[in-house]
Amino acid sequence: MKPAELREIDRPWRIWASIIIVSILAFSVVFGFLILPIVQGRAAGLDAFTAICRAVGILPGSPAVRQPTSEAKAQPTTQVAWSTDLIRSLGQSTPAGAEVAQACVACHGERGIAADPQNPNLAGQSGVAIYKQLHDYKSGSRVHEVMNGIAQGLDGRQIIDVAAHFAASPRRDLDPTTAEVVDEDIVRLVERGDPARGLPACNSCHGFNAGGPMETPTLSHQNREYLARQLHAFRSDGRRNDIYTRMRSVAAKLTDREIDKLANFYATTLSY
Amino acid sequence: MRADTEQDILKTELWWTALVTAVVTAIMLAIIYAGLVHHINPPSNIETVDPKTLHLTGEFTEGNLGTRVDGSQITSRIVATQFAFQPQCIVMPANRTVTLRFATPDVIHGILVTGTNVNTMIIPGYVSQVHTVFTKTGDLLMPCHEFCGLGHSQMWATVRVVPEDEFKPGPDGRVTCDAR
Numbered sequence: 001m002k003p004a005e006l007r008e009i010d011r012p013w014r015i016w017a018s019i020i021i022v023s024i025l026a027f028s029v030v031f032g033f034l035i036l037p038i039v040q041g042r043a044a045g046l047d048a049f050t051a052i053c054r055a056v057g058i059l060p061g062s063p064a065v066r067q068p069t070s071e072a073k074a075q076p077t078t079q080v081a082w083s084t085d086l087i088r089s090l091g092q093s094t095p096a097g098a099e100v101a102q103a104c105v106a107c108h109g110e111r112g113i114a115a116d117p118q119n120p121n122l123a124g125q126s127g128v129a130i131y132k133q134l135h136d137y138k139s140g141s142r143v144h145e146v147m148n149g150i151a152q153g154l155d156g157r158q159i160i161d162v163a164a165h166f167a168a169s170p171r172r173d174l175d176p177t178t179a180e181v182v183d184e185d186i187v188r189l190v191e192r193g194d195p196a197r198g199l200p201a202c203n204s205c206h207g208f209n210a211g212g213p214m215e216t217p218t219l220s221h222q223n224r225e226y227l228a229r230q231l232h233a234f235r236s237d238g239r240r241n242d243i244y245t246r247m248r249s250v251a252a253k254l255t256d257r258e259i260d261k262l263a264n265f266y267a268t269t270l271s272y
Numbered sequence: 273m274r275a276d277t278e279q280d281i282l283k284t285e286l287w288w289t290a291l292v293t294a295v296v297t298a299i300m301l302a303i304i305y306a307g308l309v310h311h312i313n314p315p316s317n318i319e320t321v322d323p324k325t326l327h328l329t330g331e332f333t334e335g336n337l338g339t340r341v342d343g344s345q346i347t348s349r350i351v352a353t354q355f356a357f358q359p360q361c362i363v364m365p366a367n368r369t370v371t372l373r374f375a376t377p378d379v380i381h382g383i384l385v386t387g388t389n390v391n392t393m394i395i396p397g398y399v400s401q402v403h404t405v406f407t408k409t410g411d412l413l414m415p416c417h418e419f420c421g422l423g424h425s426q427m428w429a430t431v432r433v434v435p436e437d438e439f440k441p442g443p444d445g446r447v448t449c450d451a452r
C-alpha cells in the first residue's frame with residue numbers, strides 16, 4: 001500500500017483515540033476539581049470557591065474538621081533539634097576539642113576509654129550521640145548529678161568540639177578472652193528482634209550504618225556495667241531522654257536476664 | 273507482505289487491544305467500587321509540619337500523643353518513627369466518627385488498620401489525617417506497610433476498639449490502653 005492509503009486507514013483511529021482521551025481528561029477535571037470539591041466542601045463548611053482552590057492546590061489545605069488546640073507540655077523529652085550544619089561540624093575534629101576533653105580524663109579515661117566500668121567509654125562513639133547526650137545533660141533532660149554540672153559548664157561550641165574529638169578517637173580493643181559463648185536467643189534479639197513482642201532487632205538501630213534514628217549510640221566496645229545500668233534505667237523510666245520512647249519502648253519488654261546477657265554481648269563481642 | 277498476513281496482524285492487534293482495555297477497565301472498576309462501597313480513598317488533606325522539630329513543639333510532642341476527646345470530637349495522634357509507633361496502643365470507641373492524625377520525624381512509613389478502611393502513607397513534612405468509623409470491637413492490628421528500615425517487620429501497633437459505653441475519657445479528656 002502507498003503511504004497516502006495507509007494514512008487514510010489510520011485517520012478514523014487517530015480521531016477516535018484523541019476524542020476518547022480528551023473526554024476522559026475533561027471528565028476528570030470537571031469531576032475532580034469542580035463537582036467533588038463543591039459537594040464535599042459543603043459538608044465541611046467550605047464555600048465553593050475555597051473548596052475549588054484547595055482542590056486545585058492554590059490554597060493550602062487545612063484540616064476540614066477544626067482541630068482541638070493542643071496544650072502540649074512545655075517539657076519535651078529533649079531540646080535537641082538537628083540541622084545539616086550541626087551534623088557536618090560533628091564530623092570535624094579540631095584541636096579545641098582535645099583541650100575541652102582534658103576535663104573528662106578523670107572519669108572517661110586518657111583517650112576516652114574509662115578505667116571504671118561504671119563510666120561509659122567515649123572513644124569511637126558517634127559524634128551525633130555524644131552531642132545529644134551532652135545537650136540533654138545540659139538541659140536537664142537526662143539526669144545525672146555529675147554530668148549535669150559538667151555539661152552546664154560547657155557552651156554550645158565546646159559541646160560540638162568535644163563530641164567531634166571523642167568520635168575521632170580509636171575504640172577500646174576487645175579482649176577475646178572475655179568473650180563468652182552467648183545464648184542463641186540473645187543473638188537472635190540482636191540480629192532479628194522478636195516480632196511477637198514487637199521488639200525490633202537491636203542492630204536495626206545500633207548496628208554499624210544501620211540507618212535507624214541518627215542519634216543512636218554505638219554499643220559495641222562499651223562497658224558492660226554501664227550498658228546494663230542504662231537498660232535498667234530506660235525500663236524503669238529513670239532515663240527518659242530518648243525521642244519518642246525509642247529506647248524505653250524496647251527496654252520495657254526485656255527481662256532481667258536478657259538485659260544482663262545483652263550488656264555482656266555488646267561489651268565483649270564484635271557485633272558487626 | 274501478503275494481504276492475508278496483514279489481516280491476521282490486524283486481527284491479533286484488535287484482540288490484544290480488547291484484552292488490555294478489559295484489564296484496565298476491571299482495575300478502574302475495582303478502584304471505584306472500593307472507593308464508593310468500602311470508602312477507601314486517598315486522604316485529601318495537605319497539611320505541613322516540620323519533621324526536624326516534630327518532637328519539640330506543638331501537637332506531636334510526646335505528652336500530647338494518643339486519644340483525646342474534645343467536646344464531640346475524638347482525635348488520636350500517633351507518631352510513626354523507626355521502628356515503632358508512639359503510642360503503641362490506642363483506644364477508640366465503636367460506631368463514632370473518629371479522627372486519626374499521623375506524623376513522622378524520620379522516613380516514609382505507611383499504616384493500615386486490618387479489616388477497616390484506614391490506610392494511609394505517613395510522609396516526613398506532612399500530617400496524614402483519616403476520618404473513620406470503627407464498627408468491629410476488639411484489638412485490631414495496625415502494621416507499618418511501607419519499608420522503613422531494618423526493623424520494619426517488627427513495627428506494629430494495636431487499635432483497641434471498645435463499645436461506646438466502655439469508652440470513658442479521664443478528666444483531661446484522654447483515654448489510654450493502660451488505664452483500662
Ligand SMILES: [Cu+2]
Pocket residue numbers: 352353354355380381382416417418419420424427
Ligand atoms: Cu515504618
